[in-house]
Amino acid sequence: MADKTLQDMQREVDQYISQFKEGYFSPLSMLARLSEEVGELAREVNHQFGEKPKKPTEEENSIENELGDLLFILICFANSMNIDLTAAHDAVMNKFQTRDADRWTRIDNTEQTE
Numbered sequence: 001m002a003d004k005t006l007q008d009m010q011r012e013v014d015q016y017i018s019q020f021k022e023g024y025f026s027p028l029s030m031l032a033r034l035s036e037e038v039g040e041l042a043r044e045v046n047h048q049f050g051e052k053p054k055k056p057t058e059e060e061n062s063i064e065n066e067l068g069d070l071l072f073i074l075i076c077f078a079n080s081m082n083i084d085l086t087a088a089h090d091a092v093m094n095k096f097q098t099r100d101a102d103r104w105t106r107i108d109n110t111e112q113t114e
Contacts, residue, residue, distance in 0.1 A: 006085045013075045024080035033073050041066035 004012070017024055025033065044066050047054045078085050 006089065009071075010075055010079055010085060013072065014079050017076065017079070024076055027077070027081065030073065030077040030080060034070070034077060037066065037070045037073055041070060 024030070040061075041063065044061050044063050046052045048063065075085065077083075078088070
């Protein structure tokens with residue numbers, strides 16, 4: 001499958017949602033769904049890397065699935081509010097590249113391994 005842009009994903013989700021009379025949920029409902037999905041991601045990360053093993057009765061799941069669910073809801077949220085996620089991403093990257101330019105310790109690429 002060819003790489004998809006954020007714009008492609010936003011269009012694909014919009015085409016999917018547009019086939020239903022209900023359309024997008026309200027912003028408050030979207031936020032609740034987003035919070036729910038973050039909780040499911042946290043649970044999965046805790047199962048894989050934390051001290052809480054999965055119960056034998058719990059379904060198999062993956063961090064990848066939970067991130068996919070989060071991405072879908074995030075795209076729905078953005079679409080419902082007519083937000084271009086590519087523009088939002090560009091703006092936040094600019095913010096990090098300027099405001100936080102000297103915040104973290106950079107890797108010194110001039111050192112050579114012997």
